[in-house]
Amino acid sequence: MVGIIQTSKRPLISLSKTLIPHLHQRFALPTTKIISKSPPIFATNSTFSTSTLQHKSPFESNLIRMLTNEIEFDSDYAPPHQPEKKFNAFMVEDRPGEQFVTLMGRSTIDEKIKIEATMFDGVSPNMDDDNEPDGQLHISVLVDILKGDGGDILEFVCSAWPERLEIQKLYVIGQGGTLTRPYTGPDFGVLDKKIQSAMYEFLNARGINNDLCLFLHKYVWNKDKVEHIQCLKLLKSYVER
Secondary structure, eight states, rough: TTTOOOOOOOEEEEEOOOOOOSSSGGOOOOOOOOTSSSSTTSSSOOOOOHHHHHTTTHHHHHHHHHHHHHHHHHSSSSSSOOOEEEEEEEEEEEEESEEEEOOOOOEETTEEEEEEEESOEEEOOOOOOTTTOOOOEEEEEEEEESSTOOOEEEEEEEHHHEEEEEEEEEEEOOTTBSSSOOOOSGGGSSSSSHHHHHHHHHHHHOOSHHHHHHHHHHHHHHHHHHHHHHHHHHHHHHHOO
């Protein structure tokens, strides 16, 4: 348990807004749908067509060459791998082009668990050059635990660091998706330490722990590579038209 409960108050340099300060801001992220005609991300690399370049301006031809070289380099040097479909008791649901990933699971017959994680959305500043020379990437995580059909939901807003889970807030949400009470309660960090420890144990018993954080960081790192290469392929396809 000591490894799980490390509620450091380090500041976070956010690339957008990281910790979802209000319930109704939950993952309101723009999504980019992948065009179905785009080449598969794990398909064999293909070089540009000479006939295509003959009908393009010098600028467009040069851009196509640069995009082709970048795609081949990114695909050959530390290429992305096929994403995992499962982590322990959770099934991974990931749609190409979206900026978050969902994990679904059950802890008991009548208890459902839904985990939503963003892409990397922040980084910790260098607090100690010896221990953290490059800072640490941050992922915002939302955990919903539902007991029974149509029952209330216990929701945790968390930070996932590479090997550490931190709870930031927790709520009880009614059947209509609204808070059961207008007052959401204090920040998790000001609660009694015994209560904090009990809530970490509650999540750990359901497989929501440091191991999950490590999995999410590896998964998002790979997904970021996939989305980057796919974006370059779509851009190249557009210029080639």
